[in-house]
Amino acid sequence: MKAADLIRLTGENLLAHRLRAILTTLGIAIGIAAVIAVVAIGQGGEAVLLSEIEKLGSSRSFNISVDWMRGEAPTVDTFKLEDVAIIKELSPAVDKLAPVTSGMMIAIRRPQSQAKPVLSQLIGTTPDLTAVMNLPLASGRFFSQADVAAHSRVVVLDGALAEMLFPKGDALGKKVFIQDVPATVIGVTEKQTSQLLGAMSMNRYAFAPITFVQELLNTRVIHELDGVAVTDEAVPQAIADCIKILEKRHPGTSVHYTGMSMKEGLALIEKATGVMTLIIGAVAAIALLVGGVGVMNIMLVAVTERTREIGLLMAVGARRRDILQQFLAEAVALCLVGGFFGVLLGAGGAWAIAHFAKWPPLISVWTVLLAFGFASFVGLVFGLYPASRAASFSPAEALRYH
Amino acid sequence: MIRVEGLTKIYGHGPAAVTALNNVSLEIKTGEFVAVMGPSGSGKSTFLNVLGCLERATAGRYYLNEREVSALDEDELAGLRNQQFGFVFQTFNLLPRHNILRNVELPLIYAGTPGKERRERATALLARVGLGHRLKHKPPALSGGEQQRVAIARALINNPAVILADEPTGNLDSKTSYEIMGLFLELHAEGRTIVMVTHEPDIARYAERVLHFLDGAVVREEVSSA
Numbered sequence A: 001m002k003a004a005d006l007i008r009l010t011g012e013n014l015l016a017h018r019l020r021a022i023l024t025t026l027g028i029a030i031g032i033a034a035v036i037a038v039v040a041i042g043q044g045g046e047a048v049l050l051s052e053i054e055k056l057g058s059s060r061s062f063n064i065s066v067d068w069m070r071g072e073a074p075t076v077d078t079f080k081l082e083d084v085a086i087i088k089e090l091s092p093a094v095d096k097l098a099p100v101t102s103g104m105m106i107a108i109r110r111p112q113s114q115a116k117p118v119l120s121q122l123i124g125t126t127p128d129l130t131a132v133m134n135l136p137l138a139s140g141r142f143f144s145q146a147d148v149a150a151h152s153r154v155v156v157l158d159g160a161l162a163e164m165l166f167p168k169g170d171a172l173g174k175k176v177f178i179q180d181v182p183a184t185v186i187g188v189t190e191k192q193t194s195q196l197l198g199a200m201s202m203n204r205y206a207f208a209p210i211t212f213v214q215e216l217l218n219t220r221v222i223h224e225l226d227g228v229a230v231t232d233e234a235v236p237q238a239i240a241d242c243i244k245i246l247e248k249r250h251p252g253t254s255v256h257y258t259g260m261s262m263k264e265g266l267a268l269i270e271k272a273t274g275v276m277t278l279i280i281g282a283v284a285a286i287a288l289l290v291g292g293v294g295v296m297n298i299m300l301v302a303v304t305e306r307t308r309e310i311g312l313l314m315a316v317g318a319r320r321r322d323i324l325q326q327f328l329a330e331a332v333a334l335c336l337v338g339g340f341f342g343v344l345l346g347a348g349g350a351w352a353i354a355h356f357a358k359w360p361p362l363i364s365v366w367t368v369l370l371a372f373g374f375a376s377f378v379g380l381v382f383g384l385y386p387a388s389r390a391a392s393f394s395p396a397e398a399l400r401y402h
Numbered sequence B: 001m002i003r004v005e006g007l008t009k010i011y012g013h014g015p016a017a018v019t020a021l022n023n024v025s026l027e028i029k030t031g032e033f034v035a036v037m038g039p040s041g042s043g044k045s046t047f048l049n050v051l052g053c054l055e056r057a058t059a060g061r062y063y064l065n066e067r068e069v070s071a072l073d074e075d076e077l078a079g080l081r082n083q084q085f086g087f088v089f090q091t092f093n094l095l096p097r098h099n100i101l102r103n104v105e106l107p108l109i110y111a112g113t114p115g116k117e118r119r120e121r122a123t124a125l126l127a128r129v130g131l132g133h134r135l136k137h138k139p140p141a142l143s144g145g146e147q148q149r150v151a152i153a154r155a156l157i158n159n160p161a162v163i164l165a166d167e168p169t170g171n172l173d174s175k176t177s178y179e180i181m182g183l184f185l186e187l188h189a190e191g192r193t194i195v196m197v198t199h200e201p202d203i204a205r206y207a208e209r210v211l212h213f214l215d216g217a218v219v220r221e222e223v224s225s226a
Helices: A003-015 A018-056 A081-090 A145-149 A159-165 A195-199 A210-217 A235-249 A262-305 A307-315 A320-357 A365-392 A395-400 B044-051 B074-083 B100-111 B115-128 B144-156 B174-189
Strands: A061-066 A094-109 A118-125 A137-140 A154-157 A175-178 A181-189 A205-209 A224-229 A257-261 B002-011 B018-028 B033-037 B059-064 B085-089 B162-166 B193-197 B209-214 B217-223
Touching: A003 A018, A003 A320, A003 B100, A018 A262, A018 A320, A018 A365, A061 A235, A061 A262, A081 A094, A081 A224, A081 A235, A094 A159, A094 A210, A094 A235, A118 A159, A118 A210, A145 A210, A154 A159, A154 A175, A159 A181, A205 A210, A224 A235, A235 A257, A257 A262, A262 A307, A262 A320, A262 A365, A307 A320, A307 A395, A307 B074, A320 A365, A320 B074, B002 B044, B018 B044, B018 B059, B018 B217, B033 B044, B044 B162, B044 B193, B074 B085, B074 B100, B085 B144, B100 B115, B100 B144, B115 B144, B144 B174, B162 B174, B174 B193
Parallel strands: A118 A205, A154 A181, B033 B193, B033 B209, B085 B162, B162 B193
Antiparallel strands: A061 A224, A061 A257, A094 A118, A094 A175, A094 A224, A137 A181, A154 A205, A175 A181, B002 B018, B002 B059, B209 B217
């Protein structure tokens, strides 16, 4: 049989039971739509997250810490302020390096104000951090090396945090209490435009000289070193140099120094969000499976109803494989039409959800091809049993069937 | 043309087994018009099904043009049904969803004949059976006699050597039956071999030879004087 004849017969056969075909198609459409929507939203979200994190810092940046995965935590002897200067001196691969002592959930408030303190993340560091993180200033200045040396009680507020504390926008030069220690606001960064990071509270930062923060938090512990390599290619060398020098300077340490580049970090996030998309996608695929069962059910009904017809087709010369092919084609056609409407429905749904979540859905050609591939696969799998049943009839028996 | 030797067909196994054909041996010559008669359950339809390769005999040999059919595989049998035989059934067995032109074309679709040639041949045959003006009608819109004419046109589309008819007038009134028999006589005059199962004696009279089946065997054979 020629392909054109097969397609025409398939169309005529399916149109003979319009309502039945539409309902079966609907099951597949919903399954495909669910898969498409999940993948589109997942990939869109991942793309937005990655681009926003990329905006936060330099592609040359890296981070030196201890092995958190093994449950290690830095101690007073893990990183020293002098280490930073020595590494910058010894390693030609390292361009900038900033020690960081940070405190989470630090209450910051205005003096003589009844307003509730804002819980924020206090970052004690050196001016080198401005090369690692992207911190454009809206007003004022970042603190200098001299401020660090002098233990100056100054602070640079993130734009969003400044707005919470000083809604009128007059933060610069004002005093704030950081856990009851007064400090002067010398700079305010531009507000992060990212809704996503805002939602994750990744925008309530306060930056201050590390010497001041260590006094304030009453700790000598440096949590990590954040640096920038001279070039993109020098990042691994910079990390290796840092670790080597740190190990040499702290031979008795019980911790393992570890380094991670920005790129590795992004890859990790990509992997995590990819796994999330996969898991939700698998749940969505269950809807498709249910649709496939619907196809199988309706094809079994069709085979039973058309038993005599199958006998007749065999009597006029249809081979078993012609019968198999005919019923498979009908199952796949149902799924492909369902797939088509599923893609439209899924794209619309993804767009609607993303519209409210404020990130663009990402529907690639691959997603659409995958959906159609998946749809025809479902058609083949769930059509195979009914079709092979149809093809297994003996012509004489099928013609006798009532 | 057709020769069977010791043809036997048994349905089922063990004590429930039913012998539908019991050691039938006979020959049908090219161009012969043979009627097969007998009470229901006598094996006449089974005989026709085996001749038409719709089912296989349990034992015995079947030669079509000196070719042993029992040795052929499924696809070769499908090819034989497509090329050598034209079937006419009591219940017509037309596809109700497709118009009568498509119904008549059907065997050619499986033969892989191009669409243009298919339509030309089907149109010509439908004109010959007197339905040239109703090509786009679907079978349910036609009378029983008209449906059987469509089925005969379908049986002829591949220009088969043998027409196998199972009670072709069983669902028709007597006037229509005689019209259909008129068509069969035309086919016979063209030199086609016809094997027709019937239980009506006045329909069997149209044939040259009548085989009487009883309990799966040919018990009597009569040659018509006409």
